[in-house]
Amino acid sequence: MNLAERSFITKLCQSCGKDPHRLMDIIIGVQGAYARVSGDAMNLIAAELGLPRVDVESAVSFYQFLSKEQKGHVRIRLCDDIIDRMYGFDRILKAFSEELGIGLNQTTPDGKFTFETTACIGMCDQAPAALMNNVVVTNLNSDSVHDLVESLRKNLNPEQLVKKTGNGNNSHPLVRAMVQNNIRRRGPVIFQDFTPGEALRKGLAMSPMEVIRSVKTARLRGRGGAGFPTGMKWEFTRAAAGDRKFIMCNADEGEPGTFKDRVILTEKPNLIFEGMTLAGYAIGAGEGILYLRGEYTYLLDFLNETLKERRASGLLGKSILGKDGFDFDIRIQLGAGAYICGEETALISSCEGLRGDPKNRPPFPAQKGYLGYPTVVNNVETFCCVSRIIEHGAGWFAEHGTKGSSGTKLLSVSGDCRMPGVYEVPFGISIHELLEMVGADDTYAVQIGGPSGQLIGRADFQRTICFDDLATGGAVMIFDEDRDVLEIVQAFMDFFVHESCGYCTPCRVGNVLLKKKLEEIRAGKGEPSDLEYLKSLGETIKATSRCGLGQTSPNPILTSMAHFPDAYLKLLHEDKQGYQPTFDLDEAVATAARIAGHGRVHHED
Amino acid sequence: MSKPKIATASLAGCFGCHMSLLDIDERILDLVELVDFDKSPINDLKKFTGKVQIGLIEGGCSTDENVQVLRDFRRHCEILISVGDCATQGGIPAMRNTVPLLECLEEAYCNGPTVYNPSGAIPNDPEVPLLLDKVYPCHEVVKIDYFLPGCPPSADTLFQAIVALLKNEPVDLPYELIKYD
Ligand SMILES: Cc1cc2nc3c(=O)[nH]c(=O)nc-3n(C[C@H](O)[C@H](O)[C@H](O)COP(=O)(O)O)c2cc1C
Ligand code: SF4
Ligand code: SF4
Ligand code: FES
Secondary structure, three states: OOHHHHHHHHHHHHHOOOOHHHHHHHHHHHHHHHOOOOHHHHHHHHHHHOOOHHHHHHHHHHOOOOOOOOOOOEEEEEEOOHHHHHOOHHHHHHHHHHHHOOOOOEEOOOOOEEEEEEOOOOOHHHOOOEEEOOEEEOOOOHHHHHHHHHHHHHHOOHHHHOOOOOOHHHHOOOOOOOOOOOEEEOOOOOOOOOOOOHHHHHHHOOOHHHHHHHHHHOOOEOOOOOOOEHHHHHHHHHHOOOOOOEEEEEEOOOOOOOOHHHHHHHHOHHHHHHHHHHHHHHHOOOEEEEEEOHHHHHHHHHHHHHHHHHHHOOOOEOOHHHOOOOOEEEEEEEOOOOHHHHOHHHHHHHHOOOOOOOOOOOOOOOOOOHHHOOEEEEEHHHHHHHHHHHHHOHHHHHOOEOOOOEOEEEEEEEEOOOOOEEEEEEOOOEHHHHHHHHOOOOEEEEEEOOOOOEEEEHHHOOOEEOOOOEOOOOEEEEEEOOOOHHHHHHHHHHHHHHHOOOOOHHHHHHHHHHHHHHHHHHOOOEOOHHHHHHHHHHHHHHHHOOOHHHHHOOHHHHHHHHHOHHHHHOOEOOOOOOEOOOOOHHHHHHHHHHHHOOOOOOOOO | OOOOEEEEEEOEOOOHHHHHHHOOOOHHHHHHHHOEEOOEOOOOEOOOOOOEEEEEEEOEEEEHHHHHHHHHHHHHEEEEEEEHHHHHHOOHHHHHHHOOHHHHHHHHHHHOOOOOOOOOOOOOOOOOOOEEEEEEOHHHOEOOOEEEOOOOOOHHHHHHHHHHHHOOOOOOOOHHHHOOO
16 A cells, blocks of 8 residues: 555545544545555554454445455446346447456456446436446447447546436536436426425424424325335434434435436435425434435535535524524435445444444334434435425325325336336326336236335236335336246346345345245256245245345245246146256266266166 | 065265164064065165165265166155265265365375375276265255254164154154254
8 A cells, every 4th residue: 555545545534533433435435546445445444443454344345336356447337137137238248348358347457447247226217227437327238338448448537438418417517427317207296396495494483293293194104115104203213312313314225126216316306305304303303314325426416515505505504594403414425335225224334334234123213223323214205205295285295195105106117118217106006007107018017116026917907006005115117028027036036145234044045045946947947846945935034034135035036926827837847757857967977077088887777 | 465665775975874774783673574675785685676665865976876876766765765964964975065076086186195196197997986066965866755864863763763654653753862962
C-alpha cells in the first residue's frame, strides 16, 4: 500500500468521524478508489476505527461489490436473472468474453477489465442490462458489446458510454443515465405532481398522534411485500422507550423483477423524504437513513442534492418549517450488492457497519433497531403513500383500492409483453385486467412478487392483486407459452442459493439440495418420488429458516409444482431395475479410464 | 414352504460388518432356521441361485466392480439393506473424496514416503477394477430399502433387525444399540 492510499484511507476514516458504524461507507470508498480492499487496507481501517481486523474482513467478504483481490479498472457486471436470460444473455456473455478475451470472474492481464455476472439490477424493463462500475448500460445486444468494449478500452471511463440519457430525471446533470422510466400508468397517489413541503406543512399542524391516526385510518399497509399495517408499526415504535429513535427507508429493492422504487427515487424523491420526515415527527425520531442499493449508486448525488435543497428550504434540519423542537435529518447509506440487506434486520446490520446478517427477532426493530434504538423501517413506496395521506387526507386515500388493501400499488412489469414498465394501479386489479393493460396476449405463466412470491398459471388469472389474494412487493414477470417453466424456477433457485447469508443450515444447505434435485430433473434423471422429496424438503426449509429469505426460498419450486405439475411430470421416469438415474457409471469412471488408458472391463451381467 | 433367502456382499468395506454378523455366535443356528444363505462370502457362494428376499450390503462403491455387484444385488433382492457407515455414508474410504483421483493414485503409487516403484507407473492391468471419481454411498447408486448405521452395527443390532424383518415384525432396537458415542 503506497502513501497515497494510506492517506486516502486515513482521511476517509476521519471524514466518517472514525465511527465504526460507518464502516460500509469506508470500505465502499476504498473499493471505489482502488478496485479492492487489500489486507493492508483492512489493517489500517481496523486500526483507525478501533475494530478487530476480522470485523473489517468479515464485512468486506460479505458484500458482492467488495473484494480483497484486485479487480479491473472497469468491472463489468452482467445481469444474469431470468428476464435477461430470456433476452439474449447467453449471446451477450459470449460476446463480452470474446471482446475481452477472458471468461467469467476473470480480470484481463492488463488489469483493465473484470467480467462478472450479478443478480437483477432493477432494469428488467430494459434488459439485458449491465453495470460498468456504477454506470448502468441497458438494452444490450451482441452487436453493441463490441462498441462498448472498444470505447472503454480507449478511456476506461464508463460514463462516456452514456451517449443519450433517459427521460425525466435520468437526464438530470447529477444522474445522466441511459435508464428509461417507462411510467406506463400514473395513478392518483405516487405519480402526480408534488410540491415539497405541502404534506409536511399539514402534518406539522397536527399532533404526532393525529398523524399516526391518519395513517391508521387510511389503512395503509407496507408496500415492501409483507404488508404490515404501517400505523401500527409507528405506534409501537413511538411507545417504545429510547433516547433516540430512527426512521429507515428501505430502498434496497433486491427482489428480482422489482424496479418501481428506482423510478420513485428518480422522479419523486421529495415524496419519499417528506414521508420519512412525517414519520420522524410522528414517532419522535431525529434521524433518518435511506438505504440505497449499491446498484443504484448512480442516483446517489442526485438524492443528496435533493436532501440539500430540502435543508435549504427548511424541510430538514433544525426546527423544521419553524416548528420548535422538531429537528430531523436524513443521510443515505449505500449498500454493496446483497439481496439479504433488504430484510429489515439485515438492513439495520448493514447500516451499523456489520455484515448484512439478519438479527434474531424478537426484539423487533420497533423495540431495538438501529444501534439498539427503536426504529421504523418502511419501503420507499410506503413513505410516499404517507405523504399523500397527510396531504389529501386518510379518507381520500382509503377510497382507492379495496377494503383490506387501500390505495394504489406500483407494479414493475417485465417479460413477454409489449409495454414493460411501471404501472400505478388500484389494489384489486385482476391478473387478466393487468395483462390486457400491459399488452400481453399469449401469457402462460406470471410470477407475482418475484422469486419469493408465486408462479401462477391461466387458471389463476381471475385472481386479484391485493394483500388478501396475490400479494406483491411490485414484481410482475410475464412468460409466454414457449418459455420453459423449469428454467424460470432454476434461475430463481440459483438466486436464492447465491443470496442466502448462510447463517441457518436449512436455508444454506437445503436450497442447494433443492437446486441440485431440480437440475437432475431437468437433465432427465428425475423420478416420481422426487416430487415428494422436493415438497417435504421445501416445507422444512420454510418452517425452520430464521428470516424471510429462507422462509420463501422454496416458493419457486412449491408454487410451480402446484400450478404447473406437467412441467415436472413429463420429465420423470421410474427406473424399473431400482438403479438411481442420477448415477452415471461411465461418467464416474471417466477419470480412472483416462489414467489407466483403457475403459471398463467389468461389464454388467 | 421353502425358507426365504438372504445374500450378502462386501464392497468398499473392511469386512468388519460381516465380522459383526458372525459375532451373533450360536444365534447363527437360529438364523439358519429362518433363512437360507444365498450368494455370500459367509458360505463362499459366488453366484445368485435365483431371486432372494434380503440382501445385506457392506461398504460403499469405490470401483466399477462395486457398482456392478451392487446392481446385481439390486436386481436379485426384494429388500436391500445398507449395513454400516461405509454403505450408508461412504465411511472411511470416502475420505479420499476430497482429493482428486489422480493425486490419490500418485500418492499411493509414486510419491508416498514408503513407496518403492522404480517404474513410477500407476497399475493399469485390465483385471484391476477402475476406481470411481469418488466413493459413493450405496443409495446414490441404487435404491436402498433400509439403513443400519454403526461401524459396524453390533451383532445384536443385525440379529434383531434381520429377525424382525423375517418375522414381519417392527424392529424395536433399544437405545444402547443405536447410540454411537
Ligand atoms: C430477503 C428479503 C428481502 C427484502 N427486500 C426488501 C426490499 O428490497 N425492499 C423492501 O422495502 N422490503 C424488503 N423486504 C421486506 C422488509 O424486511 C420489510 O418488511 C419492509 O422493508 C418493511 O417495510 P413496509 O412495511 O413499508 O413494506 C425484504 C424481506 C426479505 C426477507
Ligand atoms: S434464512 Fe437464510 S438468509 Fe435468512 S438468516 Fe437463515 S441463512 Fe440467512
Ligand atoms: S462400517 Fe465400519 S465395520 Fe463396516 S465396513 Fe465400514 S469400516 Fe468396516
Ligand atoms: S435487470 Fe435483469 S432481471 Fe431485472
